Amino acid sequence: MDEVAQKRRAEENRLAAALARGPAEVLDFLLPLWVGSQLGASAAEVGALAALETLVSFVVRPIAGSLADRFDRGRLAAAGAVLYGLSFVAYALAPGIEVAYGAAVLGGTGGALFWVALRARVGEGLERDDGAFSKLFAAEGSGTWIAFVVALTAIAWIDYRGVFWLGAAACAVAAVVLLNAKPAPVREESAPRLRQLGRRLRPMLVLVALTAMAEAGVALLLLMHLQRGHRLGLGEIAAVFIPGFIVYSFLPDHLHGFVRKVGRTRVLALAMVASAAFAAGLSFAPNPIVLAVMWILSAAAFAAAIPVEQAVVAEAAGLSLGRAMGIYESAALLGATIGMFSAGLFYGSDTGWRIACFGAAALLLSGSFVVRGTVRRVGVAEFPVEPAKTVSQKEEPALRMIEEGSQEAEPVKADTNKRANPIRNWAIHAGVYVLAQAALAMAGYSWPVEAVFGGPHDAGWFWNWSGHWLLNLGRIWTFVFVLDTVWTAGRAMMGKRPY
Structure with missing residues (x-):
């Protein structure tokens, strides 16, 4: 596979991950609220729904790993995205809790197939790009905060079911992206068996489960504390969670240089x-602003x-990328399930809340x-091995000609870099935003002007419904512009990557 095809394949992986991760995170956030308020489900039924999807996903992930070591991983991930999308459709059409249970089965199966196959596909490029998983994690973070912004601003117009339809559409696009990729069948008959691989990876899987337990448990503790403790x-x-998701977007790539x-x-x-410092400090944070800063860290x-x-x-x-990712995903899911169950069990009293944090x-x-x-x-290197490009004697004259040609084409490269300058792009976005809001202000429909100089407004006006459709569009645009500003500032502060 040539360099252009490899780069295109990596971009397809990241785009598909962003399209699927965002709706999945939004669903996890909204589903308990929707099932309880609109389907009339009891607390036990809500818990059973979440447990059913978790159980199905846990059972299917090792199977998905074996399939990913025998068949084209892109096609397998696309099939998972289709099933994931069908689960969103089922939620959007569900008249009662019974159909929601079926949607949970589809979602658990589709999520297992998609993420196991996609991570195995990303792992194929690890020898050429040792930061492949950092880039994938960043793409997932981008998809998460974008999906939250879209869902929480659109939910007042299209309700929960409309948000589920948007999730289905995003999964469909992810499937199309992966189906358009060039197929690459995988048949690793000589790969280690699942049990043998599990023994080899057991120490690392324990650590993975521990990390997932902490992440899921702490996130749920924070969510419940904001909802019940701070009302x-x-x-x-x-708004407390989104800045942390933005950190997921731009920081992993830079942190990989630190790993090196x-x-x-x-x-x-x-x-x-x-x-650990965040988990312990969570029980002492005085207000949501401090909690938001701690969540960013x-x-x-x-x-x-x-x-x-x-x-x-x-x-x-080694050769068992699919099976390894299936085991990895199972360990992460098991840890997350234990973490969330423990957090919910201990949260309820002031003493239990603090026990959960310190635990x-x-x-x-x-x-x-x-x-x-x-x-x-586990037997891997302490430092990631950077891909080394060797040049044979026959290639040296051609390489010299390329270098000479690149020196002559320097003005074109400089112009391309200028167009790709994020500060310049942000300045264009800011100019368009300011001009548009000035025009809307003269018409009386500028959301930022009304937010600053109008009012007073309740919290619902800022987050859910601001009245006229132009004001609502202005609210969405303002949120996107603020996030664009934070993104650009973060990239500027991080500077050039050290690799």
């Missing part, structure tokens, strides 16, 4: 210590740790002490 609404809770400098075990240990820690774990598992897998911190701290031994037992 925040849907949009206000999302200090090593995998140090980064994993530091990330666990930072997450915790998100940065997970953005460093999770791609490293995925890369370690992929490198240790998560203690687990993370204990994990930080065993990271080095775990990675060594």
Whole structure:
């Protein structure tokens, strides 16, 4: 596969991941609220619905791993995206909880096929790009915050069911992206068996489950504390979470350069210590603003740790990328399930809340002490091995001609870099935004002008419904522009990547 095809394949993987991850996260956020308020489900039925999807996904993931080692991974991931999309359709059409159970089965099956096959597909390019999983994680983060912005601003117009239809559309596009890719059948008959691979990866899988347990448990603790402790609404809770999701978007790629400098075990240990500090500090945070800042720091820690774990598992897998990713996904799901169950069990009283926070911190701290031994037992390198490009003697004259030609074409390259300058692009976005809002202000429909100089407005006006359709469009545009500004500022502060 030539370099252009490899780059296109990586871009397809990241686009498909962004399209699927965002709706999945939104569904996890909205589903309990929708099932309880509009389908009249009891708390036990809501719990059974979530448990059913988790159980199905847990059972199917090892099977998906075996399939991903025998068939084209792109086609398998596309099939998973189709099933995922059908689950959103079922939710959108569900008249009662019974159909929602069927949607949960489809979602669990589709999610398992999609993520196992896609991560195995990404792992194929690890030798050429040791930061492949960091880029994938960043794409998932981008898809998450974009989906949250779209869903939470559109839900007042199209209701929960309309948001589910949007999720189905996004999954359909992800399937089309993967089906348009050039097929690459995989038949690894000589690959290790599932049980043999599980024994080899067991130490790392324990660490993966521990990280997933902490991430899911702490996230649920934060969600419940914002809803019940601080009495925040849907949009206000999302405003606390979205900055952390933005960190997922632009930080993993830069953190991979840090991994190259200090090593995998140090980064994993530091990330666990930072997450432990967040979990312990969660019980003392005085207000949602402090919680938002702490969640950003915790998100940065997970953005460093999770791609490293995925890369370690992929490198240790050898020929069994599909099976390894199936086991990895199962371990992560098991840890997340235990984390969420434990968080829900302990949250309820002031004492239980603090026990849950300090329990998560203690687990993370204990994990930080065993990271080095775990990675060594798995048998992968401490530092990612950068792809080395060798040039034969026959290629040297051609390489020299290319270098000379590139020097002559320098003005074109400079012009291309100028067009790709993120600060310049942001300035164009800002100019268009300001001019459009000035025109809308003269007509009396500028949302930022009304938000600052009008009012007073309640929280629903800012997050759900602002009145005239032009005001609502202006609200969405303002949120997107603010996120664009944060994204651009983050990239500018990080500077050029050290690799």
